Every structure is written in structure tokens, then in C-alpha cells.
Amino acid sequence: xAARRARKLKATNEATDPSSxxxxxxxxxxxxxxxxxxxSPFQIAYETYGALNEARSNAILICHALTGDQYVASxxxxxxxxxxxxxxVGPGKVIDTGRFFVICSNVIGGCLGSTGPASLNxxxxxxxxxxxxxxxxxxxxxxxxxxxxxxxxxxxFSVIGGSMGGMQVLEWAASYPExxxxxxxxxxxxxxxxxxxxxxxxxxxxVMADPEWCGGRYIDEGRRPEKGxxxxxxxxxxxxxxxxALHRKFGRxxxxxETLTFGFxxxxxxxxxxxxxxxxxxxxxxANSYLYMTRAMDYFDLAADRGGRLADAFRNTETRFCLVSFxxxxxxxxxxxxxxxxxxxxxxxxxSFVEIETDRGHDAFLLEEPEFFAAVGGFxxxxxxxxxxxxxx
Amino acid sequence: xAARRARKLKATNEATDPSSxxxxxxxxxxxxxxxxxxxSPFQIAYETYGALNEARSNAILICHALTGDQYVASxxxxxxxxxxxxxxVGPGKVIDTGRFFVICSNVIGGCLGSTGPASLNxxxxxxxxxxxxxxxxxxxxxxxxxxxxxxxxxxxFSVIGGSMGGMQVLEWAASYPExxxxxxxxxxxxxxxxxxxxxxxxxxxxVMADPEWCGGRYIDEGRRPEKGxxxxxxxxxxxxxxxxALHRKFGRxxxxxETLTFGFxxxxxxxxxxxxxxxxxxxxxxANSYLYMTRAMDYFDLAADRGGRLADAFRNTETRFCLVSFxxxxxxxxxxxxxxxxxxxxxxxxxSFVEIETDRGHDAFLLEEPEFFAAVGGFxxxxxxxxxxxxxx
Numbered sequence: 114x115a116a117r118r119a120r121k122l123k124a125t126n127e128a129t130d131p132s133s134x135x136x137x138x139x140x141x142x143x144x145x146x147x148x149x150x151x152x153s154p155f156q157i158a159y160e161t162y163g164a165l166n167e168a169r170s171n172a173i174l175i176c177h178a179l180t181g182d183q184y185v186a187s188x189x190x191x192x193x194x195x196x197x198x199x200x201x202v203g204p205g206k207v208i209d210t211g212r213f214f215v216i217c218s219n220v221i222g223g224c225l226g227s228t229g230p231a232s233l234n235x236x237x238x239x240x241x242x243x244x245x246x247x248x249x250x251x252x253x254x255x256x257x258x259x260x261x262x263x264x265x266x267x268x269x270f271s272v273i274g275g276s277m278g279g280m281q282v283l284e285w286a287a288s289y290p291e292x293x294x295x296x297x298x299x300x301x302x303x304x305x306x307x308x309x310x311x312x313x314x315x316x317x318x319x320v321m322a323d324p325e326w327c328g329g330r331y332i333d334e335g336r337r338p339e340k341g342x343x344x345x346x347x348x349x350x351x352x353x354x355x356x357x358a359l360h361r362k363f364g365r366x367x368x369x370x371e372t373l374t375f376g377f378x379x380x381x382x383x384x385x386x387x388x389x390x391x392x393x394x395x396x397x398x399x400a401n402s403y404l405y406m407t408r409a410m411d412y413f414d415l416a417a418d419r420g421g422r423l424a425d426a427f428r429n430t431e432t433r434f435c436l437v438s439f440x441x442x443x444x445x446x447x448x449x450x451x452x453x454x455x456x457x458x459x460x461x462x463x464x465s466f467v468e469i470e471t472d473r474g475h476d477a478f479l480l481e482e483p484e485f486f487a488a489v490g491g492f493x494x495x496x497x498x499x500x501x502x503x504x505x506x
Numbered sequence: 507x508a509a510r511r512a513r514k515l516k517a518t519n520e521a522t523d524p525s526s527x528x529x530x531x532x533x534x535x536x537x538x539x540x541x542x543x544x545x546s547p548f549q550i551a552y553e554t555y556g557a558l559n560e561a562r563s564n565a566i567l568i569c570h571a572l573t574g575d576q577y578v579a580s581x582x583x584x585x586x587x588x589x590x591x592x593x594x595v596g597p598g599k600v601i602d603t604g605r606f607f608v609i610c611s612n613v614i615g616g617c618l619g620s621t622g623p624a625s626l627n628x629x630x631x632x633x634x635x636x637x638x639x640x641x642x643x644x645x646x647x648x649x650x651x652x653x654x655x656x657x658x659x660x661x662x663f664s665v666i667g668g669s670m671g672g673m674q675v676l677e678w679a680a681s682y683p684e685x686x687x688x689x690x691x692x693x694x695x696x697x698x699x700x701x702x703x704x705x706x707x708x709x710x711x712x713v714m715a716d717p718e719w720c721g722g723r724y725i726d727e728g729r730r731p732e733k734g735x736x737x738x739x740x741x742x743x744x745x746x747x748x749x750x751a752l753h754r755k756f757g758r759x760x761x762x763x764e765t766l767t768f769g770f771x772x773x774x775x776x777x778x779x780x781x782x783x784x785x786x787x788x789x790x791x792x793a794n795s796y797l798y799m800t801r802a803m804d805y806f807d808l809a810a811d812r813g814g815r816l817a818d819a820f821r822n823t824e825t826r827f828c829l830v831s832f833x834x835x836x837x838x839x840x841x842x843x844x845x846x847x848x849x850x851x852x853x854x855x856x857x858s859f860v861e862i863e864t865d866r867g868h869d870a871f872l873l874e875e876p877e878f879f880a881a882v883g884g885f886x887x888x889x890x891x892x893x894x895x896x897x898x899x
Contacts, residue, residue, distance in 0.1 A: 147768075148768035150768075243770070246768065247768040247769060304758065305758075306749065306752075306753060306758075307749075307752040307753050307755075307756045307757055307758065307774075307776045308744065308749045308752050308753075310758070310774050310776050310777065311740075311744045311752065311776050311777075311780055312741075312744060314740070314772075314774075314776070314777045314780055314781075315737060315740045315741045315744070315780070317770065318733075318736070318737050318740060318781070318784070319712055319715075319737045321770075322712075322715075322716065322733035322734060322736070322737055323715065324717055340711075340715035341715060343711070343715070344708060344711050344712045344715055344737065347704075347707070347708045347711060348705075348708045348741050351701065351704045351705060351708070356699065356700075356701045356836075359699075359700040359701050359704065360699060360700050360701075362700075363700045364700055365697065365698070365700065365703070365807060365810070373805060375540075375541035375543075375639065375640040376640060377636070377710065377714075377797060377801065379707075380804075381700075381703050381707075381804070383700045383703050383704050383707070384703065384704075384707045387704055387707055387708070388707075388711070391711070404770060408770065411773075411774070412766060414758060417758070443749075
């Protein structure tokens with residue numbers, strides 16, 4: 114319990130005063146939002162790995178998923194766990210930080226140090242809560258362009274991300290094609306489906322049903338909607354796995370006992386597993402931020418924002434694309450990637466597409482999948498040669 | 507709001523004093539439960555349609571699903587809606603009440619008049635709440651055998667049900683083969699999968715997270731865990747539909763407006779639809795009963811209860827089986843029915859199996875599906891001839 118308390122305290126601090134680097138944008142550099150509102154002042158918490166080369170041509174921006182953060186290849190200060198993509202990113206890894214300058218920032222609306230609902234609203238001196246304007250994937254990316262400007266980078270060698278991160282990749286490629294040499298949207302789609310919106314709505318209702326949520330003002334009230342957020346996470350977590358993987362890992366195995374208890378305790382391993390997922394999540398994540406992140410994904414619809422034709426989002430693009438999907442991913446099924454591939458083909462873009470055979474569901478993009486890593490590695494190597502980057506030493 | 511209050515009051519009354527017929531079992535006729543406990547006294551609320559013939563050979567027992575009830579072919583007293591299977595059951599329908607004597611009872615643990623957690627515990631004079639012993643699919647069926655005894659019926663012409671109802675059908679066929687001439691398990695399986703247990707656990711945690719749940723004693727406290735139960739229903743409801751159907755019905759269509767609101771109101775039709783499903787459900791269903799029903803389904807594992815070999819559940823059976831599955835059902839995919847079919851074949855049983863092509867998901871079993879109706883009708887006709895039943899007049 115002491116460890117959990119420590120994590121919660123750390124999470125609260127990281128939301129406003131992060132361990133990572135921070136880029137601060139004062140009143141002279143406001144962030145224009147898709148809602149028509151303006152966020153100012155605001156800050157972006159980010160990490161970098163490796164060194165920018167003299168030509169400033171080796172920078173890779175990695176975009177994180179719904180509950181991810183900037184600690185892509187370094188220890189998370191709250192959980193103490195390794196970076197969430199450390200298997201892919203690091204010295205000598207597929208995304209080699211000995212060769213590339215890797216940037217990863219916490220998205221706007223997040224809770225790991227970039228301005229979000231847990232940040233102080235300068236107008237009131239209290240946490241924003243629901244007074245923070247809704248942010249979109251477009252707003253997250255617009256904020257990232259300001260960070261990339263700040264770092265003096267004109268054109269990114271690559272923008273890479275999975276799930277919500279993949280949405281950001283597509284948004285970058287569509288809105289700032291001249292700044293993106295290669296784009297790797299992984300386990301993503303050009304819009305959120307009705308079923309995905311439905312699952313997000315269940316999660317939001319679970320949070321808002323918790324009386325500790327206090328209409329979003331729980332930080333001011335010194336409370337925490339932990340039960341509601343845990344239920345939201347449990348429901349979402351099921352969608353990250355495949356039926357096959359659940360069956361293989363848990364099946365109907367019982368938890369620490371030989372027979373059924375004929376009660377409502379966690380009899381089955383899958384039950385304790387889910388409860389654990391819910392419990393650990395609430396220690397590290399802000400409930401309002403969860404509402405904002407899910408809303409941003411729901412709102413994402415690249416074609417609708419561009420007159421209804423997805424191919425028009427990529428007209429005359431020179432960006433090289435590599436899309437990856439996973440066979441057992443039912444949150445962003447392969448068909449979603451295929452739709453993007455077809456639009457890219459229609460737009461005459463350079464695109465490669467790999468569907469990885471795996472039973473690990475949507476979460477596969479975060480796991481060690483040799484075929485996936487090989488595809489990313491091969492694509493980046495070839496693009497690096499085309500961009501005139503030296504090989505890794 | 508007055509209508510909702512009236513429905514809630516009606517639901518409370520129906521739980522203890524149902525509009526339907528009631529069979530009461532006194533202290534001399536206790537119900538032995540799989541947990542080793544005993545339920546006594548207890549009652550079963552049921553409806554019948556049509557007339558029992560002289561040979562007592564034309565009775566069909568219909569078993570309801572998770573949140574179903576005994577009003578299979580007559581108006582539900584709480585909602586005022588037609589019976590839940592009125593498209594299939596009635597005079598001149600596929601299950602012709604001019605020809606068959608149809609029985610449908612509220613399951614033990616339910617909340618429409620059979621003994622359940624909202625019933626009075628005779629030992630305390632208050633609602634059982636969680637003091638009701640856990641009930642299993644086996645317990646539900648054992649109670650039904652006592653009702654069928656009470657009605658003077660030795661052998662049922664048929665036992666028919668979908669989803670949790672289909673589990674009861676399989677339990678009947680496995681435990682009382684001599685009493686079942688034909689069995690029709692529809693959109694069901696011989697055990698609950700890890701993913702299905704996971705979704706149920708999310709629902710239970712949503713209910714239990716609601717402070718109005720009061721550790722299960724909300725009736726005594728005059729409270730109602732409506733928000734938690736609504737979230738549970740919303741999550742479950744997604745699993746009853748298919749991704750394709752959700753896309754076809756709702757897609758990303760906006761609700762009563764032209765543009766996004768940039769807020770957390772129901773922007774998308776799918777959101778208001780789900781909220782509506784949650785809200786109407788809590789008016790008619792008891793939260794604790796929802797816990798008991800989901801637990802009964804989770805515990806169901808026909809093979810495990812019989813030494814681990816499913817075929818052994820059906821050794822030397824003379825029951826004729828007809829199984830039906832639906833292509834887009836991801837809660838009980840066709841593979842679950844195939845597993846049962848293979849076991850029945852291994853046991854040398856008479857079995858026919860139909861997979862219906864539809865995009866309506868698990869809910870298809872409750873909807874007008876001509877091919878499904880034709881399959882059931884054809885199977886029953888042929889069995890009726892074999893049983894020496896006259897044709898419908």
C-alpha cells in the first residue's frame with residue numbers, strides 16, 4: 114500500500130512538474146485548437162535519445178498511444194518500469210539511437226507533464242479539469258510541430274506510432290507532408306469506428322458515474338475516481354487482447370485454488386488479471402486525461418476533415434509510408450490499414466504494407482514481434498540510405 | 507420521468523409478487539444447489555401458452571437468456587412491450603401454441619418473480635441481497651425439473667433457448683436426457699470463454715463500484731445502483747452486436763446536429779444509443795440479479811462437470827439435437843457450437859446444425875431471421891411427426 118501511495122503522489126507531481134525535459138510556450142506562442150479555442154500558455158514534456166546530426170536530418174518523432182507517455186526508451190518515473198517501446202528503441206535496436214535522434218513527447222491533454230486537465234489553469238489557479246478545451250489528434254500534432262520547431266528541426270526523418278500514435282502519424286503526413294520524410298502508422302486507422310467509439314463511451318461513463326469524479330473537479334476536492342477509472346481500463350483492456358490470446362493465457366483457469374468458491378471473488382485468473390490491470394492503471398493515470406484522450410481518438414476522421422475523400426489527404430505527397438497491422442487486432446483490424454493503403458495508392462504515394470500474423474491482438478504493437486521489428490528495420494534502413502544518412506557505426 | 511418511476515416501482519413489485527403464474531415449493535421440497543447449499547422455500551414464476559395434450563407429449567420448455575424473463579410470448583408487465591420471442595412463439599408461429607404447450611419460467615436467481623437476490627429472505631425478513639447462495643445453470647435447470655414435475659409432465663417434447671438459455675438446454679440434455687425428446691441450443695456453447703468471463707467481470711465491477719450498491723444491501727437501504735448497472739449493460743450491449751451492424755446502423759453519424767460539439771455530451775448516435783440501452787435496462791432489472799446471472803454463465807462448463815470430456819455428457823442419449831449459430835456472433839462464435847456438434851457426433855447422437863449468415867451479431871437469435879426460423883420450424887415438424895404429434899389444425 115505504501116508503494117501505491119508513493120506512485121499516486123509521484124503521478125500527481127509528474128502531471129505538473131515532470132522529470133523529463135519541458136518546452137514552455139508563453140503567451141506569445143499560443144496553440145490554436147480545432148475547436149476554435151486557444152491554449153496559452155502551455156507546455157510540452159518530452160524526452161530525447163541519441164544526438165541530432167549536423168544536417169539535422171536524422172530526427173525521428175515517436176507518437177505515443179492512449180495511455181502512453183514520453184518515456185519511450187527510458188524508465189517511467191511513476192512505475193519505475195522500462196520505457197514502453199524499449200524493445201524497439203535504443204542503442205543498437207531497430208530504431209537505433211546511435212544513429213537516429215529520437216524525440217517522444219507527452220501529448221497535449223495528457224498527464225505526464227504536457228498541459229492537460231490536471232495542469233493548473235492560470236486563470237483560476239486551480240486544476241483545469243473539464244475547463245480544458247477538448248483537444249484533437251490535429252491539436253496534438255500541431256503542438257508537436259511547435260516542439261520540433263523549438264528543437265530546430267525542419268524535416269523529420271520519420272514519424273512513428275501505434276494506435277492513437279498511428280493516428281498522429283497519419284495526421285502529420287496529411288497536414289505537414291513536407292516535414293515528414295517517412296511515416297509509420299502502426300495498428301491504426303484513418304478514423305475511429307462505431308464499435309471503438311462505443312467502448313470509449315462505456316469507459317467515459319464509468320469514470321463519470323463515480324461520485325469521486327465530482328463533475329471533473331476531483332483534484333480540487335482532494336478525491337480520486339479510482340473505481341470508475343479502473344472499470345474503464347478493464348473494459349478497454351479486453352479490446353487490446355485477442356480472444357485466442359486470452360484463451361491461451363488464461364482459459365478458464367482458476368486463481369490460486371482447486372475449485373470454484375461460489376461467490377463473487379476473483380475465481381478465474383482472467384478476473385484477477387483484469388482487476389490488477391485496473392488497479393495499477395489508476396495509480397499512474399489521470400481520470401480526466403483519460404476522458405480527453407478517448408475523445409480525441411473518437412473525433413479522429415482524416416477523410417471527413419478533408420472533404421470526405423481520404424486520398425485527398427495525401428495528394429502529391431512525397432512522404433514514404435510503411436503501414437503495419439496485426440491479424441488478431443480487432444480494435445484496428447487490418448481492413449482499417451488497407452483502407453489507408455488504398456487511399457495512398459490512389460494518391461500515388463510510395464507505400465509498403467505488412468500484415469503481421471500473431472494472436473496477440475492490438476497489444477502486439479507494444480510487444481516483441483520479430484517480423485514486425487524486421488519490417489520496421491528494413492524500411493528505415495532503406496529510407497535512411499535514400500536520405501543520405503550514414504549507417505550506424 | 508413519471509413513466510420511469512412507474513416502471514421502477516413495477517419492477518420492484520414483480521420481483522416478489524409477479525403478474526405471472528407462480529409455483530411455490532415449501533420446506534418439504536427444497537432446491538439442492540451445486541454449491542452444496544439448499545434454497546428453501548422458493549418459488550418459480552412462469553407463463554404457459556397453448557394447451558397440454560392428453561398424452562402430455564406436446565410440451566416445450568423455453569429457457570430465457572441473461573436478462574430475459576417468462577414473458578416469451580406475452581406482454582412484459584414492466585415495459586409493456588410484446589414478449590421477447592413473440593416473432594417465433596404464438597398461434598400459427600414457428601413454435602405454434604395452437605399445437606404445442608409452451609412453458610417459460612423465470613430462472614432461479616432472476617428478478618421477475620422467481621426466487622432471487624431481490625426476494626425476501628425468510629430468515630431475516632429482508633431482501634436476500636448477496637446472502638442468496640450462488641446459483642448455477644445446473645441449479646436453474648434442477649428448479650425447472652421441479653416445475654415440470656408440478657405440471658405433470660414426464661418428458662418434454664423440446665427444450666429451446668438462446669445464449670444463457672442455450673446453456674440451460676445443453677444442461678437439460680446432459681443431466682435429464684430421458685426427459686428431453688428434442689433440444690435446441692441456439693447461439694450458445696458448452697462453456698463460457700475467457701473473453702466472456704472478462705466482459706462479465708467488468709460488468710460486475712461496474713455495479714459493485716457504485717456506492718449506491720451498498721455491498722448488495724441497496725434494497726434495504728432504499729437505494730439503487732443505477733449508474734453502475736447502466737455501465738455494465740452498455741459494455742455488455744456492445745458484445746451483443748457485430749462491428750458490421752454497428753457500422754451499418756450508426757457509423758460515425760452525429761446525433762441531432764451538424765458538427766462536433768467539442769465536449770463530452772453524446773456527439774455520436776452510437777453514444778446516445780448506448781446511454782439509452784443503459785438507462786432503460788436499470789428500470790427493469792435488479793443489479794444483484796445481474797451479478798448472479800453473469801456468475802452462473804461464467805461457471806458453466808459442461809465438460810469440466812463431467813470428467814473433462816464433453817462427449818461423455820451425452821453418452822447413449824436419444825435426444826435429437828438442433829444447434830444454431832450466427833456468423834457474426836462474436837460472443838458465442840460458431841466454433842463454440844461446432845465443439846458441441848463434434849461431441850454429440852462422438853457420442854453417436856442425432857444432431858443437425860445450421861450456421862445462419864447474418865451481420866446482426868449475437869442478438870440475431872432474438873430477431874426476425876427467416877433462415878433461422880425455417881431451420882427451427884423444419885426440425886420441430888419432423889420431430890413432431892416422429893413423436894406422433896398431430897399436425898397443427
